[in-house]
Amino acid sequence: MDEEVKVSLTTIKGGAAVEMFDRCLDQVLENIADINTDTKARQIVLTVTIAPTEDRGMASIVLTCAAKTRSQDRVMTTALLKRGSLFENRPKQMPIFDNVTPIKKGAEAND
Numbered sequence: 014m015d016e017e018v019k020v021s022l023t024t025i026k027g028g029a030a031v032e033m034f035d036r037c038l039d040q041v042l043e044n045i046a047d048i049n050t051d052t053k054a055r056q057i058v059l060t061v062t063i064a065p066t067e068d069r070g071m072a073s074i075v076l077t078c079a080a081k082t083r084s085q086d087r088v089m090t091t092a093l094l095k096r097g098s099l100f101e102n103r104p105k106q107m108p109i110f111d112n113v114t115p116i117k118k119g120a121e122a123n124d
Contacts, residue, residue, distance in 0.1 A: 022061075025074060033078035034059055043084035056081040 034057065041055040044090050062075040091102040 020074070025061075025076060030059060030076050030078070033076060037078045037080035040080040041082060042056070044080075047085065049085040050083040051086065053083055055083060 018024055037057045037059075041057060042097050044050055044055060058077075058081065060077045060079075062077075064075075065072040074109050091103055093100045
C-alpha cells in the first residue's frame with residue numbers, strides 16, 4: 014500500500030499548486046513589464062475547493078489559479094470617412110479631400 018502523505022499546498026497533485034502559481038506570476042510580471050499598462054496592482058488568486066463525499070470518507074480537491082492583470086491603456090484618434098475608406102486625421106497629413114481651401118490664420122486671414 015502507498016505511504017500516506019498528509020495534504021498540504023506543496024503536496025497536492027505533486028506540487029501542482031506551486032506550478033500554477035508560478036505560471037500566473039509569470040503572466041503578472043509580463044503584464045507589469047508592458048509599458049502600455051498602468052501601474053495599479055495586479056492580483057493572483059489561488060483557489061482550493063474541497064468537496065467531501067456523502068459519507069465523508071473521501072474528498073475531491075480542485076485547484077484553480079487566475080492572474081488578474083491590467084489591460085493596455087486606451088488609445089484614441091479621429092478618422093475621416095471618404096468613399097467607403099477610413100483615413101486617420103493627422104495634422105501634418107496632406108489633405109485627403111480634393112479642392113479644399115486651407116483656413117488662413119492671423120494677418121493672412123484679413124487679405
